[in-house]
Amino acid sequence: AQSVTQLDSQVPVFEEAPVELRCNYSSSVSVYLFWYVQYPNQGLQLLLKYLSGSTLVKGINGFEAEFNKSQTSFHLRKPSVHISDTAEYFCAVSPSGTDKLIFGTGTRLQVFP
């Protein structure tokens, strides 16, 4: 079985500061990895995904994530956050060969002026 752990339920940060949202997963099979963002009253939007190839993945809105197989991690980073980045962020895995997504519990990123 697969599982996803997002240890930080909330991450407060000041505007223009860097941020890292942590994601670890466990799986006995190879997986694809995803980060989604959810703004208030909106559906989840895909930020980025890792399927294969380069372990550093760049996404929308200046976010990037690095797949680390040995540490089973897929942490999300942004060098300088904006107020508009305030949202809920979900890490997810999908076992290769399936369409299913298994989500973490989410991290609330709160950016302060």
Added chain:
Amino acid sequence: GAVVSQHPSRVICKSGTSVKIECRSLDFQATTMFWYRQFPKKSLMLMATSNEGSKATYEQGVEKDKFLINHASLTLSTLTVTSAHPEDSSFYICSFQRSYNEQFFGPGTRLTVL
């Protein structure tokens, strides 16, 4: 990105009644869609996978007779919570799959059963 709508966004009902939640893909057609449930401070849990024109495949522990899924067309799916009870109160989210590993999510429906 693609747009998926859900209706209603919020619903409050009495225990024992049935509630229907509608999920529409507004700008693409999809054979496969998913229904999720989210409890407060918990992750999204996949309830079922639905292919248009076929019976839905439910995840372990999800009662198919309580959560009826109708995927009538390539752009519309409904989830009916039958004989709802307070423990069914939750946030229900749908998604349509446009291509492999590419899902587009609705904004969710908050169900409160009194």
